[in-house]
Amino acid sequence: MDIAAQITARAARIEEKIRPFMPRQQGLQQTVLDAMDYSVFAGGKRLRPMLMEAAYELFGGEGEEIYPFMAAMEMIHTYSLVHDDLPAMDNDEYRRGKKTTHAVYGEAMAILAGDALLNYAYETVANELCRHPENEKLPKAFAVLASKAGIYGMIGGQVVDVESEKKAQTVDREKLDFIYRLKTSALIEASLKIGAILAGATEEEASLLEEAGTKLGLAFQIRDDILDVTGTLEILGKPIGSDGRNEKSTYVTFEGIEQAKKDVERLSAEAVSILEQCGGNHAFLKELFLFLINREK
Numbered sequence: 051m052d053i054a055a056q057i058t059a060r061a062a063r064i065e066e067k068i069r070p071f072m073p074r075q076q077g078l079q080q081t082v083l084d085a086m087d088y089s090v091f092a093g094g095k096r097l098r099p100m101l102m103e104a105a106y107e108l109f110g111g112e113g114e115e116i117y118p119f120m121a122a123m124e125m126i127h128t129y130s131l132v133h134d135d136l137p138a139m140d141n142d143e144y145r146r147g148k149k150t151t152h153a154v155y156g157e158a159m160a161i162l163a164g165d166a167l168l169n170y171a172y173e174t175v176a177n178e179l180c181r182h183p184e185n186e187k188l189p190k191a192f193a194v195l196a197s198k199a200g201i202y203g204m205i206g207g208q209v210v211d212v213e214s215e216k217k218a219q220t221v222d223r224e225k226l227d228f229i230y231r232l233k234t235s236a237l238i239e240a241s242l243k244i245g246a247i248l249a250g251a252t253e254e255e256a257s258l259l260e261e262a263g264t265k266l267g268l269a270f271q272i273r274d275d276i277l278d279v280t281g282t283l284e285i286l287g288k289p290i291g292s293d294g295r296n297e298k299s300t301y302v303t304f305e306g307i308e309q310a311k312k313d314v315e316r317l318s319a320e321a322v323s324i325l326e327q328c329g330g331n332h333a334f335l336k337e338l339f340l341f342l343i344n345r346e347k
Contacts, residue, residue: 053337057095064096064103064120071121071174085155085163086170090128093146097342098123098241104335105245105259108328118178119191119244122171126199127237129167130208132160139212172196191244198240207232214299221299227268230301234274235267258328262339265321269314269343275300276310277346318343 072090073083099120106116135142135150136157143153152160175195179188197203211229214221242263246256279302302310321339325332 053334053341056334057097057100057338057341060100060103061094061096064099064124065091067117068096068099068121068124071118073170081155081159082162082166085151085159086166088154089132089151089163089167090124092148092151094128096124097338098127098237100338101238101263101335102241102245104338105242106249107245108330108332108335109246109249109251109255110330111245111249115178115182115185115188116245116248118174119195119248122174122195123237123241123244125167125171125174126195126204129164129171130204130237132164132167134208136160168199187248187250191247194240194243194247198236203232203236203240207234207236223304226299226301226304230268230271231264234271235264238267238270239263255328258324262321262324265317265324266339266342269317269321272301272310272314272317273343273345275302276307276314278302279307314343 069091072087075083102120102123103116131145132151134140135145136152143150150160151163155163175188175192179185179192182188199205201209207229210225211233214225214229239260240263242259243256246259251259278300301313305313318340321343322336325336325339
């Protein structure tokens, strides 16, 4: 299986599916609509909606109910990146090899674009619920999406991450693991669990995929820490060494490069083992797990 080629093909198809969900209205607020569009379509492999769709397929899901959730997930992920790049946060001017949203549209409009993407994600899913009030799976999936993106998920992890910057002496491994589980793993967990729920998986099966997502997210973030030290701007498409400049403690800070690499391997093996308990044809999802964990950018 040529996983890189499959990811490229799937990403292109996912872009076609999510593009119609982006706002088209013209008006005096056009600048923020342009900034939203720029942010979402500035590149990226669409990995979270891809995980969601693959989980949906794993449990035999068919139909179009998954697409609004895939679009909403990409909007939420994108808004988090737009805000992450702001001067008040990581202050990065490049992402995916292109200028970040605040570098193109200014800080104020980048804040508004991020806010707009989050709100429009929820509007997109809410519209789907209104169209199909008889589908009991939709509100369950919506609850997962909102929870994993909120104060008990991604935002909660981001809060602790921001408070920990330039206070390396106050960050221990337990706090770092908390940050990673919420800031990075939460949306990956949500993607896998939502796909399972919408396909009609049992609660046990959906929880298994959520657990696999936790392991995958941790390995993904540790790999990101490694790449921040070993990568290059040309390969990563964003500045390297930003963690060091911002005096942030990372997994590499605590464990060193070699141990971090070993832990990525361990977590990836655990994630795949959990996935295999779900049965079904998980060949693509397994290869996608391994690709994410062993990526070079």
